[in-house]
Amino acid sequence: MRLNCDKGILLEGLNLVGRAVSARTTKPILECVLLYTKENKGLTLCGNDLEMSITTAVLEADVEKPGMIALNAKLFTDIVRKMPGDYITIEVDEKGVAEVISGRARMKIFGLPGEEFPLIPEVELEHVSARYRVPATTLRDMIRQTIFSVSMDQSKLILTGELFEIKKGLLQVVSVDMHRISYRSYKFPYPIFENNNHSAVIPARALHELSRVLPNDDDTEVMFYFTDNRVVFDTPEFTFVSRLLVGDFIRYDQIFNEDFNTVLTIGRLEFLNALERALLVAGENKLIPIKMEIKDDELTVTANTAERGQAHDEIPCGTDGQDLIIYFNPRYIIDALRVIEEEKVIIKFSGPKSACTVRGFADDSAEEGGLDDQKYLIVPLRGPA
Secondary structure (H helix, E strand, O other): OEEEEEHHHHHHHHHHHHHHOOOOOOOHHHHEEEEEEOOOOOEEEEEEOOOEEEEEOOEOOEEEEOOEEEEEHHHHHHHHHHOOOOEEEEEEOOOOEEEEEEOOEEEEEEOEEHHHOOOOOOOOHHHOOOOEEEEHHHHHHHHHOOHHHOOOOOOOHHHHEEEEEEEOOEEEEEEEOOOEEEEEEEEOOOOOOHHHOEEEEEEHHHHHHHHHHOOOOOOOEEEEEEOOOEEEEEOOOEEEEEEOEOOOOOOHHHOOOOOOOEEEEEEHHHHHHHHHHHHHHHOOOOOOOEEEEEOOOEEEEEEEEOOOEEEEEEEEOEEEEOOEEEEEOHHHHHHHHHHOOOOEEEEEEOOOOOOEEEEEHHHHHOOOOOOOOEEEEEOOEOOOO
């Protein structure tokens, strides 16, 4: 194999696929990035850790002799980064030794046969029952606004991922960690037929990596589709594939309800700042609650610990319904407030021992599960005896 390519283009591709290269493995091939070329075509790079894979679109390159080789991803990336020139020549001999040339610098790296690399089988799109499209920025926001509620408990593996559910013309993304539920929906601007509905659970790690590499472009759309055990996200720059988690996800739609006794409307930033001050006193101990008291159009937030001190905030707000005293882990509410974009939030309570629902104030007038709906259900803590 022999080719010439722009250093910047090559390095950008290596940084992209490197996110899918295994950092800890006993199989050297999984520490590699695959380089492969075809006659009269450019260079393609692929990383695959058996859980997810990233394959670049064809990168512009002058291919003098086609072929494939698997090279240690970290070493090869570091070599390319340190090369002095703006153009890179890669030449692979019959023994699998790759020589990297730029200017007057030459380095050699020992490779592995490209045939040993675990490529994801290509899926014939005509055999896929349904394909969906969503703006790249919308998909990234949906992940960002829900991913923090994914469970870390490996004994409930299905909850370590996010539910992607296509139903009634909506893409619904849901995460659950047994203390809270995060929900975001997007209404497709084109018809979704009933027999094209689908639900699958995608591992959180894969979605984290996908959100980091999605194009920051309002005009770029991502096409995605499901196979029996994988999800595929296609963009003009790359193809991202992840395995799916197997199991029954929680019936989240049966948990959200509209049976509330107290409704609070409050400035998001004022509330967020008060909770962050209370968190300084409560610390990261999830068992130490902060107290919220709703009375006479005022919310009082207090935290009190013998080891760290006290915090007290009084925030004007709008209230409707019964007075209420309730206790929460402040971190759970803070996470929701940080990803809501409206200036005000509306919080609905059923009582001191029941979960509350947090939404942006502009969202509250939307129908349940409506256009770009975003909501968070948070379970309270037991108060002091």
